[in-house]
Amino acid sequence: xxxxxxxxxxxxxxxxxxxxxxxxDLAVPRGAVTMLLGRNGVGKxxxxxxxxxxxxxxxxxxxFDGEDITQAATPARAxxxxxxxxxxxxxxxxxxxxxxxMLAASTGPLDAKRCEWIFTxxxxxxxxxxxxxxxxxxxxxxxxxxxxAMAEDRSLYLIDEPxxxxxxxxxxxxxxxLKELKAQGASILMVxxxxxxxxxxxxxxAVMDDGRIVWTGEMRELAESAQLQEQLMGLSMEAx
Amino acid sequence: xxAAPDHKPTFADVPLSAxxxxxxxxxxxxxxxxxxxxxxxxxxxxxxxxxxGLAMGMMIFIIxxxxxxxxxxxxxxxxxxxxxxxxxxxxxxxxxxxxxxWAAAPSLVLNLTAILLAVLAAMAVTGLLxxxxxxxxxxxxxxxxxxxxxxxxxxxxxxxxxxxxIWGPEEIFLTRPEMFKGAVTFWGAALEKYRLLAVAVGxxxxxxxxxxxxxxxxxxxxxAGVENGEMVEALGYRLRVVFVGVxxxxxxxAGLGGVMWGLxxxxxxxxxxxxxxxxxFIVVIIGGLGSVEGAFIGALLVGLMQNYIAFLEPKxxxxxxxxxxxxxxxxxxxxxxxxxxxx
Numbered sequence: 001x002x003x004x005x006x007x008x009x010x011x012x013x014x015x016x017x018x019x020x021x022x023x024x025d026l027a028v029p030r031g032a033v034t035m036l037l038g039r040n041g042v043g044k045x046x047x048x049x050x051x052x053x054x055x056x057x058x059x060x061x062x063x064f065d066g067e068d069i070t071q072a073a074t075p076a077r078a079x080x081x082x083x084x085x086x087x088x089x090x091x092x093x094x095x096x097x098x099x100x101x102m103l104a105a106s107t108g109p110l111d112a113k114r115c116e117w118i119f120t121x122x123x124x125x126x127x128x129x130x131x132x133x134x135x136x137x138x139x140x141x142x143x144x145x146x147x148x149a150m151a152e153d154r155s156l157y158l159i160d161e162p163x164x165x166x167x168x169x170x171x172x173x174x175x176x177x178l179k180e181l182k183a184q185g186a187s188i189l190m191v192x193x194x195x196x197x198x199x200x201x202x203x204x205x206a207v208m209d210d211g212r213i214v215w216t217g218e219m220r221e222l223a224e225s226a227q228l229q230e231q232l233m234g235l236s237m238e239a240x
Numbered sequence: 241x242x243a244a245p246d247h248k249p250t251f252a253d254v255p256l257s258a259x260x261x262x263x264x265x266x267x268x269x270x271x272x273x274x275x276x277x278x279x280x281x282x283x284x285x286x287x288x289x290x291x292x293g294l295a296m297g298m299m300i301f302i303i304x305x306x307x308x309x310x311x312x313x314x315x316x317x318x319x320x321x322x323x324x325x326x327x328x329x330x331x332x333x334x335x336x337x338x339x340x341x342w343a344a345a346p347s348l349v350l351n352l353t354a355i356l357l358a359v360l361a362a363m364a365v366t367g368l369l370x371x372x373x374x375x376x377x378x379x380x381x382x383x384x385x386x387x388x389x390x391x392x393x394x395x396x397x398x399x400x401x402x403x404x405x406i407w408g409p410e411e412i413f414l415t416r417p418e419m420f421k422g423a424v425t426f427w428g429a430a431l432e433k434y435r436l437l438a439v440a441v442g443x444x445x446x447x448x449x450x451x452x453x454x455x456x457x458x459x460x461x462x463x464a465g466v467e468n469g470e471m472v473e474a475l476g477y478r479l480r481v482v483f484v485g486v487x488x489x490x491x492x493x494a495g496l497g498g499v500m501w502g503l504x505x506x507x508x509x510x511x512x513x514x515x516x517x518x519x520x521f522i523v524v525i526i527g528g529l530g531s532v533e534g535a536f537i538g539a540l541l542v543g544l545m546q547n548y549i550a551f552l553e554p555k556x557x558x559x560x561x562x563x564x565x566x567x568x569x570x571x572x573x574x575x576x577x578x579x580x581x582x583x
Contacts, residue, residue: 078476
């Protein structure tokens with residue numbers, strides 16, 4: 001495994017009276033795609049939100065690019081180079097597609113060349129550039145959500161279930177865009193339930209259970225072993 | 241980059257009924273104006289009442305626009321807003337008294353300068369007061385509505401008592417600057433000069449706010465923050481700083497509204513802001529939480545409705561705005577143009 005861009009050491013997170021994360025240890029390699037897998041409710045989304053600072057870790061240490069960011073506020077983490085695509089997409093529905101993208105460029109004006117690059121992956125965004133984002137379809141909203149994270153160069157992308165509930169054609173669009181990001185050398189930590197997509201994009205995998213990481217290794221190793229899948233996730237996710 | 245699969249999105253045709261429903265809040269004002277014309281019958285009385293209603297509405301809008309942002313963006317129910325109206329009025333009127341010769345001179349330039357100085361002083365003081373109020377009183381109770389109501393009402397009472405200490409317990413009577421006394425006659429209708437000024441100030445403020453919200457990055461951040469503050473932070477913006485800025489701006493606008501309202505009524509009291517808060521909350525609620533456009537339409541509806549009903553059926557004037565709110569909430573329970581869904 002290459003050097004880690006992000007490490008979590010013994011991270012505990014509570015949400016109200018519930019203990020969700022029970023000592024997460026994770027190293028996300030630089031320039032690779034790490035899939036965060038596991039059954040529903042094991043703490044995958046909470047892990048991403050804790051890394052982003054949207055939930056506060058009550059114990060443990062989070063290091064990003066060599067800096068301890070455990071106490072950093074969410075905007076500081078974003079400005080340090082972490083892009084976030086939440087499970088609910090977090091689209092500003094009253095704003096146009098253009099305005100959503102303008103907001104995503106937090107350090108300056110939106111780069112035209114980068115926009116063209118994004119349009120290649122997500123042509124509908126160009127078509128609906130001046131439309132209210134609330135009028136987009138579910139797939140188009142997801143495109144916008146990922147495009148927003150791509151609006152500026154980020155060191156690390158946290159992406160939560162980008163293909164959830166999408167039609168196969170749109171899933172294919174998402175997968176292509178994420179592969180392109182990967183080809184650009186981006187580091188990605190992604191929660192994904194679609195095992196086909198996870199297998200196609202992932203370099204590494206970390207499996208969670210009951211609020212902690214229970215297995216880490218190469219994605220290929222997990223994809224090839226039905227027994228490992230059964231043991232870690234309670235069912236074989238072998239799919240096309 | 242790899243091209244996406246063939247995908248040809250098209251714009252859906254929006255049915256006429258949906259377009260009308262979307263535009264309905266904007267249509268309510270001309271509908272009400274036409275209703276007023278038909279019900280009043282006399283064109284000159286109707287014009288006088290319409291200008292009066294618009295002027296009143298504009299002043300309510302000036303005050304309510306700040307509150308709707310604070311309510312929508314920060315989820316703070318701030319009854320202390322009423323205190324900023326009163327403080328703005330007292331500071332502004334004190335400045336007007338200090339520049340009494342300019343206000344009394346038969347010169348439009350000197351009169352406007354005196355009003356401008358009064359407004360700037362009022363906005364500066366109420367903005368500063370808003371900053372302190374947010375830091376000391378509101379900040380500890382973010383996310384707790386009941387506590388917000390209790391502490392901001394407490395803050396309102398304290399500030400009102402401070403006004404009594406500084407300016408005395410009696411109401412202060414004033415006269416408008418010389419060039420804004422009296423009325424001009426237009427098509428047989430007497431239109432008070434000051435009300436025309438109030439309409440102009442309200443319109444300028446509305447256009448300025450629209451430009452800031454639609455054309456600037458800070459406006460985008462505020463609009464996005466009203467809808468999903470967490471995501472705005474995840475994009476790298478310090479929403480807390482924006483929150484404080486909006487609170488200060490909202491308080492300063494209340495100060496501006498206080499000066500305008502004081503000159504409109506020609507008398508100011510420590511409790512004037514508190515009395516206005518009912519109208520202001522009605523406007524914020526019927527407009528829809530967090531919506532400046534909604535507050536604008538709501539304020540004009542309230543102003544026009546109050547003036548028309550007071551003329552047609554004076555006894556009903558007291559309940560006209562509550563009636564308006566009831567009807568609008570039955571039609572649109574979240575208000576006319578909500579940006580934030582009620583929790």
